[in-house]
Amino acid sequence: MDYVLQTRDLYKKYGSFKALDNLTINVPKGSIYGLVGRNGAGKTTLIRIVTGLNHPSSGEFTFYGVKNNDGKILEARRKMGAVVETPSLHPNMTARDNLIQQTKALGISDEKIDDILKLVGLANTGKKKAKNFSLGMRQRLGIAFSLVGDPEFLVLDEPINGLDPQGIIEVREMITRLNQEKGITILISSHILDELSRLATHYAFIERGHVIKEMSAEELENASRTFVHINVNDTKILADVLGGMGIEFRICSPNEADIYTPVQVTPLVLALNDKNCIVNSMSEHHESLENYFMGLVGGVQNG
Numbered sequence: 001m002d003y004v005l006q007t008r009d010l011y012k013k014y015g016s017f018k019a020l021d022n023l024t025i026n027v028p029k030g031s032i033y034g035l036v037g038r039n040g041a042g043k044t045t046l047i048r049i050v051t052g053l054n055h056p057s058s059g060e061f062t063f064y065g066v067k068n069n070d071g072k073i074l075e076a077r078r079k080m081g082a083v084v085e086t087p088s089l090h091p092n093m094t095a096r097d098n099l100i101q102q103t104k105a106l107g108i109s110d111e112k113i114d115d116i117l118k119l120v121g122l123a124n125t126g127k128k129k130a131k132n133f134s135l136g137m138r139q140r141l142g143i144a145f146s147l148v149g150d151p152e153f154l155v156l157d158e159p160i161n162g163l164d165p166q167g168i169i170e171v172r173e174m175i176t177r178l179n180q181e182k183g184i185t186i187l188i189s190s191h192i193l194d195e196l197s198r199l200a201t202h203y204a205f206i207e208r209g210h211v212i213k214e215m216s217a218e219e220l221e222n223a224s225r226t227f228v229h230i231n232v233n234d235t236k237i238l239a240d241v242l243g244g245m246g247i248e249f250r251i252c253s254p255n256e257a258d259i260y261t262p263v264q265v266t267p268l269v270l271a272l273n274d275k276n277c278i279v280n281s282m283s284e285h286h287e288s289l290e291n292y293f294m295g296l297v298g299g300v301q302n303g
C-alpha cells in the first residue's frame with residue numbers, strides 16, 4: 001500500500017509527562033484517516049508534530065517519503081493543508097474576500113477561489129459577512145483557508161467539535177467531497193467515534209499517547225458486534241429462558257433486552273410462548289461504534 005504519512009515510535013514528553021508514547025500510525029494515500037481518542041489522549045500533540053508546529057522527543061515520521069529530520073520536509077509540507085487552531089477569519093468580510101485576503105497573505109494566485117468556495121459549500125453566501133455565519137459555516141471557511149495552497153493532504157483537528165447536527169452533516173459532506181472529488185488524503189481527529197463513523201476509511205484509536213488499535217473501516221464494521229433487540233411483555237421470563245439456553249444478553253427495560261449470542265428465532269419464540277411470554281418485536285442491530293471504542297479503552301468517556 002502507498003502511504004502518505006507513517007510515524008514510527010513517536011514519543012513526546014512534557015516534563016515527566018508522556019503525551020505521546022511510541023505512537024505509530026500509517027496513513028494510506030487517498031484515505032480519510034480518523035484519529036480517535038478521549039480528550040487529552042494526544043491527538044493534538046500528534047497533529048502539531050506532523051504539521052511541524054512541534055517536535056517529537058524521539059521517534060520519527062515520513063511524509064511523502066521524506067523523513068521529518070530531512071531538510072526536504074519543508075518542501076514536502078507544501079503538499080499539506082491544516083486547520084489545527086481556530087483560523088482567524090475577518091469578521092467583517094465575506095467568505096470570498098476572506099479567501100482573497102488569505103491568497104494575498106500567502107502571495108499566491110486567487111484564481112481557484114470560486115472552486116474552493118464551491119467545494120466547501122460556501123459559493124452562495126454572497127454578501128453575508130463572516131461574523132454572521134453559523135459555526136459550521138465558519139468551520140468550513142477555516143477549512144477553505146487551508147485549501148488555497150492546493151494541498152494533497154489535509155489535517156483537521158476536531159473539525160466537528162461544537163457543531164449542531166446540521167453543521168456536522170455539512171462538514172462531513174464537505175470532507176467526503178474533498179476526498180472523493182479532489183483526491184485529498186485527510187487526517188482528522190475526534191473524541192467521538194460515531195461522528196467519524198460515516199466518514200473515515202481508516203482509524204487509529206489512541207489512549208494515553210499510544211495507538212491501541214489501527215484498523216480499516218471494514219475491519220471496524222466486522223469487529224463491532226451484531227445483536228438482536230427484543231421487545232417482550234415480561235423480561236423476567238425472557239431472562240430465565242435465555243439464561244437456560246446459555247445465551248448472552250442484557251436487559252434494557254422491563255420490556256426490552258439485547259441478545260448478543262446468535263440465536264435461532266423459532267425455538268426461542270416457542271420456548272417463550274410456553275411460558276406465556278409474548279414477543280412484540282425483534283430487530284437486528286450493530287453495536288454502536290462508540291461502545292466498541294469504550295470496550296477498547298475501558299472506563300467512562302469524557303466530553
Ligand SMILES: Nc1ncnc2c1ncn2[C@@H]1O[C@H](COP(=O)(O)OP(=O)(O)OP(=O)(O)O)[C@@H](O)[C@H]1O
Binds near residue numbers: 037038042043044
Ligand atoms: N505544552 C504542553 N505542556 C504540558 N502538557 C501538555 C502540553 N500540550 C499538551 N499537554 C498534555 O498532553 C496531553 C495530550 O494533549 P493533546 O492536546 O494532544 O490531547 P488531545 O487528544 O488532542 O485532546 P484534546 O481534544 O482535549 O485537545 C494532555 O494531557 C495535555 O494536558
